[in-house]
Amino acid sequence: MDGQTLSLVLFSGTDDRLNAAAVLTAGAAAMGHRVNIFLQYWALDAFRAGRITKDHGVAPEGDAAIVQRHGGPHWSEILRQAKDLGEVGIHACSLSMEMLGLKEEDLDPLVDGQEGVASFFVDVDGPVTFI
Amino acid sequence: MDGQTLSLVLFSGTDDRLNAAAVLTAGAAAMGHRVNIFLQYWALDAFRAGRITKDHGVAPEGDAAIVQRHGGPHWSEILRQAKDLGEVGIHACSLSMEMLGLKEEDLDPLVDGQEGVASFFVDVDGPVTFI
């Protein structure tokens, strides 16, 4: 994917999937790829200011105790580092903002703004991964 | 993704993920991309004739009340509009048809037919997104 962008649609709001997304973002950024993150539904809800590091649970088949015991940086911190390291943009889906009754000032500063789904596709150039 | 197709494998049968899939389909179609949808498992089950608009629940970490309160067109209506707008094909996975004991006449008219997974890959030309 030389010179391509990794487009990540984050939908799930559990800490295990958000952590997997953050690790993939950091890996792609470390290899020199742009990463374009689009936040929908419960993933967007997890990026509310002041709530980002609260416990968001894990997938039904998962074991929260394993994830917590492991420690390591929080997924929001991994995303912050990935933004310092490479070209990583994080945008909220306008429709999901409306559904959740959110304004931009309700979101963590990690989020660069909001956009519609058509705008999201303008920047798609490479894989589109839904998490 | 100029001139490329967005290939969407729909697996999940909850209304929130199906709505996210419909919104991505509409956005991609609006930007002039072909969209090729392949229905497996619980997503295929959600496309049964006469049951498509029934309540299919949301992800375990989600809040069904938020989704219902929001209103807006049903995901099946968004897909219908996307098919009018652009080149959107919806096919059922033959293996999942067999597993669920379904015939083509059991499915909503939104579904264009069934195909095997190898045929699905013949048309893949661009991102493959699993929802």
Next chain:
Amino acid sequence: MDGQTLSLVLFSGTDDRLNAAAVLTAGAAAMGHRVNIFLQYWALDAFRAGRITKDHGVAPEGDAAIVQRHGGPHWSEILRQAKDLGEVGIHACSLSMEMLGLKEEDLDPLVDGQEGVASFFVDVDGPVTFI
């Protein structure tokens, strides 16, 4: 996706999603594509030696009885056949290995080894699908 690789990040540990992943792998391999599987979290846990064919449940909206009644080869057998048929590599994510406290000898022989997320992206050349 002529000459491209299908990169599959397997995260979920339920039998229905693992089976969908195996079917997509077999279909892509049958069409001559390389498939590069990266195991994280609960999917990695499902590849432990001696536990791969145990019951891993299904998605919350799914019906385990339908999946079991259907029969057909187990997803691990479909992956085995896909590896015989084409160029299919399966690697464990090093971070997930560490989180789950696993060593390579704890994993089923289907797994070819472990690698970090940056190495995974070196081989990405085509779609990146998260399951």
